[in-house]
Amino acid sequence: MKAVEVVEKLRSRFPNEPEYIQAVSQVLATIEEEYNKHPEFEKSNLIERLCIPDRLIEFRVTWVDDKGNVQTNMGYRIQHNNVIGPYKGGLRFHRSVNLSILKFLAFEQTFKNSLTTLPMGGAKGGSDFSPRGKSNAEVMRFCQAFMNELYRHIGPDEDVPAGDIGVGGREVGYLFGQYKKLTHQFVGILTGKGQEFGGSLIRPEATGYGNVYFLENMLKTRNIDLKGKTVLVSGAGNVAQYTIEKLLQLGAKPLTCSDSDGYIYDPDGIDEEKLAYIMELKNVERGRIREYAEKYGVKYVEGAKPWFEKADIATPCATQNEINEEAAKALVANGVIAVTEGANMPTTPEATKVFQDAKILYCPGKASNAGGVAVSGLEMSQNSERLKWSREEVDNKLRNIMDDIHANCVKYGTEADGYINYVKGANVAGFLKVAKAMMAQGIV
Numbered sequence: 001m002k003a004v005e006v007v008e009k010l011r012s013r014f015p016n017e018p019e020y021i022q023a024v025s026q027v028l029a030t031i032e033e034e035y036n037k038h039p040e041f042e043k044s045n046l047i048e049r050l051c052i053p054d055r056l057i058e059f060r061v062t063w064v065d066d067k068g069n070v071q072t073n074m075g076y077r078i079q080h081n082n083v084i085g086p087y088k089g090g091l092r093f094h095r096s097v098n099l100s101i102l103k104f105l106a107f108e109q110t111f112k113n114s115l116t117t118l119p120m121g122g123a124k125g126g127s128d129f130s131p132r133g134k135s136n137a138e139v140m141r142f143c144q145a146f147m148n149e150l151y152r153h154i155g156p157d158e159d160v161p162a163g164d165i166g167v168g169g170r171e172v173g174y175l176f177g178q179y180k181k182l183t184h185q186f187v188g189i190l191t192g193k194g195q196e197f198g199g200s201l202i203r204p205e206a207t208g209y210g211n212v213y214f215l216e217n218m219l220k221t222r223n224i225d226l227k228g229k230t231v232l233v234s235g236a237g238n239v240a241q242y243t244i245e246k247l248l249q250l251g252a253k254p255l256t257c258s259d260s261d262g263y264i265y266d267p268d269g270i271d272e273e274k275l276a277y278i279m280e281l282k283n284v285e286r287g288r289i290r291e292y293a294e295k296y297g298v299k300y301v302e303g304a305k306p307w308f309e310k311a312d313i314a315t316p317c318a319t320q321n322e323i324n325e326e327a328a329k330a331l332v333a334n335g336v337i338a339v340t341e342g343a344n345m346p347t348t349p350e351a352t353k354v355f356q357d358a359k360i361l362y363c364p365g366k367a368s369n370a371g372g373v374a375v376s377g378l379e380m381s382q383n384s385e386r387l388k389w390s391r392e393e394v395d396n397k398l399r400n401i402m403d404d405i406h407a408n409c410v411k412y413g414t415e416a417d418g419y420i421n422y423v424k425g426a427n428v429a430g431f432l433k434v435a436k437a438m439m440a441q442g443i444v
């Protein structure tokens with residue numbers, strides 16, 4: 001396989017899908033050497049079968065807003081690969097959602113889920129509907145209309161969606177309620193459910209906690225303690241909130257967080273009380289992060305990202321391509337020692353090169369944010385068993401899974417000079433398991 005040629009062929013077949021091509025290029029460039037050690041992969045054209053999703057589901061969602069107007073949105077589910085388990089991955093509700101973004105996310109999810117050590121295939125879905133500015137009743141009607149179509153394509157052993165940007169506990173609850181209404185089945189059809197109806201303890205926290213557990217492991221490879229380190233965090237949603245919570249528990253000092261309008265910089269650090277305010281602001285009042293700056297009298301920078309501030313560590317927890325080359329250069333110039341991705345593909349390829357050339361600790365989201373889907377996998381296990389595990393039990397399992405992912409990255413990503421290329425390590429480890437399962441299951 002020549003990675004560049006495969007990517008060019010995909011680019012000409014899917015010319016309007018830049019995010020999908022970006023994700024594929026990065027993975028193929030890092031697995032090329034390993035792939036070519038296995039002539040049987042090439043003989044069965046494994047690479048094209050792995051890059052192109054099994055199935056794209058696209059549908060119209062029709063719903064009625066509070067003024068009585070009939071609205072339409074697009075709905076999608078990308079079932080990418082199910083060789084190691086049922087399709088699994090979140091739903092994103094955001095105005096930017098399109099096929100390219102969901103295809104990149106579903107592709108990445110396949111490798112991420114493989115890394116978790118649990119039996120889950122890769123999928124992603126969503127809609128160009130944005131819950132921002134909508135009433136609860138509108139969000140409920142939209143979720144019901146979305147599920148009216150999606151329910152045909154999912155099942156506890158077939159495809160199990162969850163949350164992502166714009167889809168939290170509220171949306172998962174409405175989606176679950178409608179699935180049950182349509183099918184008369186109470187089954188583990190979604191993860192991230194409420195604690196009262198089959199949700200796992202620690203699932204809301206899992207992506208953020210796992211992100212910080214992974215960061216701790218990276219720092220340990222250089223004997224660096226997280227305690228006392230300053231941290232730039234972007235986003236103010238689920239992943240950012242629980243990343244900040246775990247950073248605080250481990251003695252670090254988060255300085256920033258953001259939303260799509262701008263970021264706040266708090267030189268005293270975001271402490272537990274301020275974090276509780278952010279959670280209330282974002283999860284209940286659904287307000288803007290600017291209000292934090294007004295309440296605590298700190299700096300707010302409109303229309304910008306926090307990467308030009310000085311800190312020891314950076315963790316992007318908002319969205320894709322939020323760290324570009326210029327931002328990466330600024331972070332390195334300011335002495336950042338580690339960058340850990342809570343978001344999916346938040347770093348552009350040019351920025352990734354800056355981090356790797358500077359030999360700082362840098363890991364891709366498919367490794368560091370895998371804790372969320374891992375605990376989703378544990379939620380599926382609990383639903384199948386009809387049991388609920390304690391907080392401590394789930395957290396211990398999460399910790400062990402993040403340790404295993406880190407060990408696998410070290411195994412496959414350590415270079416001749418000792419630098420750990422976490423991108424390569426995660427891609428090769430995730431790929432090998434999926435590839436072996438594909439070979440065993442024949443050409444289907």
Ligand SMILES: NC(=O)C1=CN([C@@H]2O[C@H](COP(=O)(O)OP(=O)(O)OC[C@H]3O[C@@H](n4cnc5c(N)ncnc54)[C@H](O)[C@@H]3O)[C@@H](O)[C@H]2O)C=CC1
Nearest residue numbers: 164165166207235236237238239259260318319343344372
């Ligand atoms: N929720 C989960 O369990 C997981 C989420 N992720 C990834 O983490 C990231 C954040 O997801 P969540 O926290 O769940 O979503 P969320 O909807 O709870 O929060 C998203 C945050 O990102 C900000 N944001 C969204 N688009 C933005 C843009 N274009 N520019 C600047 N800020 C923007 C929002 O204002 C919000 O603060 C996404 O990349 C998602 O794919 C990854 C693994 C699991």
Ligand SMILES: O=C(O)CCC(=O)C(=O)O
Nearest residue numbers: 089090162164372373376
């Ligand atoms: O919990 C899940 O199933 C999916 C989480 C997710 O969307 C992700 O890992 O990006």
